[in-house]
Amino acid sequence: MPSKQAHIRKQLVAYSFIAPNFIGFAVFTLVPIVFAVALAFLYWDGSNPIEWAGLANFRDLLDDDQFKAALKNTIVYTAGTVPLTLISSLFLAVLLNQGIKGRNFFRTVSFFPYVASLVAVAAVWNMIFNPSKGPVNMLLYTLGFENVPGWAADKDWAMITIILFSVWKYMGYYMIIYLAGLQGINPELYEAANLDGTNAWQRFRYVTVPQLSATTFFVMVMLTIQCFKVYDIVYMVTQGGPGTATLVLVYDIYNKAFISWNLGSASAVAMVLFALVLIVTLIQFRGNRKLQ
Amino acid sequence: MKKVLTIVLVLSLVFTSVFAAGTKETAAQASAGETTLKWALWDIASTTYYEPLIKAYEAKNPNVKIEMLDLGSADFMTMLQTQLSGGDSSIDVVTIKDIPGYNNLVKRNLLLNLNDKIKSEGVDLSLYGGTTDQISVDSKLYGIPFRSDFWIVYYNKDVFDKAGVAYPDNDMTFAEYDALARKMTSGVGANKVYGAHYHTWRSAVQLFGILDGKNTIVGGTYDFLKPYYQMVLNQQKDGVVQDYATLKTSSTHYSGVFYNNSVAMMNMGSWFIATLIDQIDQGKTEVKNWGLAKYPHAEGIPAGTTLGTITSLGVSNASKKQDAAFDFVKFVTGPEGAEIIAKTGTIPAIKNAQVVEIIAAKPGFPTDQASRDALQVAKTYLEMPLHERAGEIEVVLNQVHDEIMTNNISVDAGIVKMNDQIQKILAK
Amino acid sequence: MQVQSIQTKTITTILYILLILCALAMLLPFVWMVSASLKLDKDVFTFPIEWIPSNPRWENYLEIWTTIPLGTFIKNTAKLTVIVTLLQLLTSSFAAYAFAKLEFKGRDLLFLGYVATIAMPWQVYMVPQFIMMRSFGLNNTHLSIIFLQAFSAFGVFLMKQFYMSVPDELCEAARIDGMSEYRIWAQIMLPLSKPALSTLTIFTFVNTWNDFLGPLLYLTRMELKTVQIGLRMFISQYSSEYGLIMAASVVALIPVVIVFLSLQKFFVQGVATAGLKG
Numbered sequence: 001m002p003s004k005q006a007h008i009r010k011q012l013v014a015y016s017f018i019a020p021n022f023i024g025f026a027v028f029t030l031v032p033i034v035f036a037v038a039l040a041f042l043y044w045d046g047s048n049p050i051e052w053a054g055l056a057n058f059r060d061l062l063d064d065d066q067f068k069a070a071l072k073n074t075i076v077y078t079a080g081t082v083p084l085t086l087i088s089s090l091f092l093a094v095l096l097n098q099g100i101k102g103r104n105f106f107r108t109v110s111f112f113p114y115v116a117s118l119v120a121v122a123a124v125w126n127m128i129f130n131p132s133k134g135p136v137n138m139l140l141y142t143l144g145f146e147n148v149p150g151w152a153a154d155k156d157w158a159m160i161t162i163i164l165f166s167v168w169k170y171m172g173y174y175m176i177i178y179l180a181g182l183q184g185i186n187p188e189l190y191e192a193a194n195l196d197g198t199n200a201w202q203r204f205r206y207v208t209v210p211q212l213s214a215t216t217f218f219v220m221v222m223l224t225i226q227c228f229k230v231y232d233i234v235y236m237v238t239q240g241g242p243g244t245a246t247l248v249l250v251y252d253i254y255n256k257a258f259i260s261w262n263l264g265s266a267s268a269v270a271m272v273l274f275a276l277v278l279i280v281t282l283i284q285f286r287g288n289r290k291l292q
Numbered sequence: 293m294k295k296v297l298t299i300v301l302v303l304s305l306v307f308t309s310v311f312a313a314g315t316k317e318t319a320a321q322a323s324a325g326e327t328t329l330k331w332a333l334w335d336i337a338s339t340t341y342y343e344p345l346i347k348a349y350e351a352k353n354p355n356v357k358i359e360m361l362d363l364g365s366a367d368f369m370t371m372l373q374t375q376l377s378g379g380d381s382s383i384d385v386v387t388i389k390d391i392p393g394y395n396n397l398v399k400r401n402l403l404l405n406l407n408d409k410i411k412s413e414g415v416d417l418s419l420y421g422g423t424t425d426q427i428s429v430d431s432k433l434y435g436i437p438f439r440s441d442f443w444i445v446y447y448n449k450d451v452f453d454k455a456g457v458a459y460p461d462n463d464m465t466f467a468e469y470d471a472l473a474r475k476m477t478s479g480v481g482a483n484k485v486y487g488a489h490y491h492t493w494r495s496a497v498q499l500f501g502i503l504d505g506k507n508t509i510v511g512g513t514y515d516f517l518k519p520y521y522q523m524v525l526n527q528q529k530d531g532v533v534q535d536y537a538t539l540k541t542s543s544t545h546y547s548g549v550f551y552n553n554s555v556a557m558m559n560m561g562s563w564f565i566a567t568l569i570d571q572i573d574q575g576k577t578e579v580k581n582w583g584l585a586k587y588p589h590a591e592g593i594p595a596g597t598t599l600g601t602i603t604s605l606g607v608s609n610a611s612k613k614q615d616a617a618f619d620f621v622k623f624v625t626g627p628e629g630a631e632i633i634a635k636t637g638t639i640p641a642i643k644n645a646q647v648v649e650i651i652a653a654k655p656g657f658p659t660d661q662a663s664r665d666a667l668q669v670a671k672t673y674l675e676m677p678l679h680e681r682a683g684e685i686e687v688v689l690n691q692v693h694d695e696i697m698t699n700n701i702s703v704d705a706g707i708v709k710m711n712d713q714i715q716k717i718l719a720k
Numbered sequence: 721m722q723v724q725s726i727q728t729k730t731i732t733t734i735l736y737i738l739l740i741l742c743a744l745a746m747l748l749p750f751v752w753m754v755s756a757s758l759k760l761d762k763d764v765f766t767f768p769i770e771w772i773p774s775n776p777r778w779e780n781y782l783e784i785w786t787t788i789p790l791g792t793f794i795k796n797t798a799k800l801t802v803i804v805t806l807l808q809l810l811t812s813s814f815a816a817y818a819f820a821k822l823e824f825k826g827r828d829l830l831f832l833g834y835v836a837t838i839a840m841p842w843q844v845y846m847v848p849q850f851i852m853m854r855s856f857g858l859n860n861t862h863l864s865i866i867f868l869q870a871f872s873a874f875g876v877f878l879m880k881q882f883y884m885s886v887p888d889e890l891c892e893a894a895r896i897d898g899m900s901e902y903r904i905w906a907q908i909m910l911p912l913s914k915p916a917l918s919t920l921t922i923f924t925f926v927n928t929w930n931d932f933l934g935p936l937l938y939l940t941r942m943e944l945k946t947v948q949i950g951l952r953m954f955i956s957q958y959s960s961e962y963g964l965i966m967a968a969s970v971v972a973l974i975p976v977v978i979v980f981l982s983l984q985k986f987f988v989q990g991v992a993t994a995g996l997k998g
Contacts, residue, residue, distance in 0.1 A: 010822070010823070010824070011824045011825060013822070013900075013902075014822040014823070014824035014827075014901075015818075017814050017815055017817055017818035017822065017901070017905070018814075018815045018818045018819070018830065020810070020811045020814060020815070021811035021812055021814065021815040021871050021875075021876060022815060022830070022871075024811065024867060024870060024871030025834070025837075025871040025872075025873065025876075027867075028849070028852075028867045028868060028871060029837055029845075029871065029872075029873070030833065030837065032845040032848040032849035032852060033837055033840050035845065035848040036844045036845035036848055039848070046847050092742065095735060095738065096739075098735065100732070100735065100736070104984065105743075106739050106742070106743055107984060108977075108980065108981060108984065109742075109743045109746050109747055110742060110746050111980055111984075112746055112747065112750055112977075113746055113749070114926065115926050115930075115973065115976040115977060115980060116750070116969075116976075117930050117948060117951060117972055117973065118930065118932075119932075119948070119951055119952065119955065119969070120753060120951070120965070120966065120969035120972075120973075121749055121753075123962075123965075124749040124752050124753055125749060127752070128752070135769065168745065168746070172746070173923070176919055176922065177919065180882075180915040180916060180919050183915055200731075214881060214884065215881075218877075218878070218881045222838075222874075222877075225839050228839070229839070229841045231841065231843065232932075249841075250841045250843055253841060253843050254843050257843060257844075257846075257847065263847060266843075266844065267844060270840065270841060270843075273839075273841065274836075274839055274840060277839035278839065281835070281839070
């Protein structure tokens, strides 16, 4: 039976672990965020006195074409990017976890897009997917396709272009997380499965996937959040265009905050974004718990 | 594991101690009686007039030092406004890059109202050719223009000579301009010559529409843009100009297009004159001989009617050295500053005959009379007039322009979209 | 027996083909980048692409050091990145241990606070944060970027996920042996989490190295700026000088690649081999 003192001591030890990170985090991130949350209910241009707005900032969103387009695009982008990245990074990690020659090389190579500066790779990507003279369309022409996609310049293809680019850029990043997860699987499990005479797919399905469920959950949550927060990729590849075809929520936030200097309205959009992420994450938490 | 940790730790210690010197504040200690002014601007390395302006001013005022603060051109107005947010006094002199940004600065109470100082210091606003009226808010002036660029047509003389076609003259209607562009288009593949070139900015195409003075771009109805969009889209379809979508996705810079002899004419702002001269001088271009012509105009409108872009200087409301800052602003925007700016091939806001002479006399400027005459402007309309909702309107105009030019929406549907969305913004 | 080995061979071949295709897709843009960095600006966008320039312009790599103070920028970025990475590793693994293995009041709530902020786009609180930092006198110091980056919720989240997979019995046994929580963290958890730590190192390194908007906002004085701002300066001031832009991009890429190459072997030695079995 632990005494009360010992209990308090235990608590203090725990807090001492958290303190170094939490103090920095609270001061430099949490406080500004709380302030930003409050802004959603205020009118502020970053300079003049702050005024009370109540729910007006949210009400205005109901009739805001920019916001509506951005909301729809963000959901489409997330729904497209999350599963594609998840599957391809898992696939890549499993491939690279085999004892094959040159896997260090392949591992390094697949991490390249992630480490490279976005400014540079976006320029290259745009060149390669250039609708009229890019090598991708040139190849499609020679293969006999008549109607080649307009990629970033076509309303219907722009989002697909952004999604493909995101998968390409971030696949390596999540592949690394999966690799670390794969390293954590006890090899005895595979040995046991081998003795049972299972094939590769069965081992993948009944050993790898369940053993990776914690990693998958982590990857899924991070990916979802990252997708909802996408901004720089869109900025570099399509600037939200053509028209509003790839305008996403953070892009709208940026416009509202730094073009109109309507910080309250920008915060209101952020709250919607935040609520979306929260809902999706909670659903994932639920699913995760059920699985375990 | 321990070994790894130790290595990492030692390495980091070495790193930090080596680089610690970098963090130390190396701010120059101002000697007694010396005022240091901080001037927020962009692209120090590629702008030729900052240095001579500062040198000239410091020579005249030995106890004042001007420090430049480069906030970069791409996000200049955003960066500037963020730096000024919440009352920062470290910036004294502010460069105002565009009108929506200026409008925000004024609305957000970040700029000093210069009316009193203009009066007491006797600044002659009549020198500025009416541009100061265009940026007055409720008859208060928060900035004084120091550069006043306008749009002109650049053409490649060699390309015209080769085709045996006369150079564009200083009095072209849009129909004549269209016909000339089509006539100049020739060749395929590597020998392809485009008759004209439009950069991907909205201004390069959309704003043909406001030059007859009957409509403004913040009016809420945009039906007047139709003929101009149709002209440009047809040119695009017929291969007279490069495809907008290609230019946009490859982020092609207009200068590169003009440098490599593949376009006959290009409409662009006068800021390109200085760059063009400089780049030809450095041997970085294939184009050798070029000329200037006045902007094309609608039927019945005088030649020399064109688009204008004003760049102004203001004083930060939070600056603690407002008098000194205004004195510097007065110098840069005044006749002395204008002369220095003109010598670098840039068009100053004070545009008298002498200034035009200086620019035309700059080595590398075309020597023919027609190109000199092209610098004479009859009337300019601002790319974006002062309007309370200029920022939001601009967002919509850019989006729809993009959609129309990439053929993702018809001209008519695009105009309907502009009308709808902008009227909604105006009604707020 | 014979059949099976043929089957394995086919599978291996398919595996390699897949991998080579992936590698090509990943690498081609970089090959293009390097090749463009050795060209004249006007040749960069010629088609068909000339992969190996006939007249490589090595001058591009000399010119970039003089057109902007790239050396200073790299030094600044290296300094920031190293400090941020160390702080991040230390504080995150420390906090994550408590979240994963200790019971205390408000644990779930605090953790939710961390997770919730991950979901908040930086653009939302950028202005309040900037005003606050400046009122602390941190504008135009490297400290601002360090504070901005070093205490990210992401690090705590990632480390906690990994610690969760370590069996509680391991800690319990150590406690029974009379080890303090600090020693358990230092002597048991930290060595076990080598793969997670290297993962976090790489991510933090890459993020800080490639961060753009933060330095752009906070570091306006030339002698403080970082590589990414340098790249951006190149692009905005010499917007058509693609050769130079690409040369600068290649130079900016090198340090990150070195860090990755030197750390990646730690991924291979996994949790399993590092401690669980022994």
